[in-house]
Amino acid sequence: MHKLMIVDDSNIIRNRIQRAYDSGQFMLVATATSGVQAIEKFNIHRPDVITMDLTMPQMDGLECIEKIIEIDPDVRILVVSALSDKATGIEALSLGASGFLCKPFSEEELVESLYELMQD
Secondary structure, three states, rough: OOOEEEEEOOHHHHHHHHHHHOOOOOEEEEEEEOOOHHHHHHHHHHOOOOEEOOOOOOHHHHHHHHHHHOOOOOOOOEEEEEEOHHHHHHHHHOOOOOOEOOOOOHOOOOOOOOHHHHHH
16 A cells, blocks of 8 residues: 655645545545645655645745655655646656656546556
């Protein structure tokens, strides 16, 4: 069972992800609405998998990814972002994220992306 944390400042997206993931494989341990909160909760819950929004108040997703990877280089981070800007996605991957999913996404796409993350 993989521990999952959802990081997104949009309530709608958090709810969509919560509905979509496979509860046989993943257990939701935390949700966060900002990068700052994500780091606090990461330290408490130590999830294996994180879905990460890039555009958030206080600390953006890129900075948050960098900080979390410093704490745990093995964590799997799926960037979930509306940015059609692939450069940001590539930057996120270079900082240690494991995958990129563009909003809007279907539930199937999300589940598939999470499975792919865990295969490597």
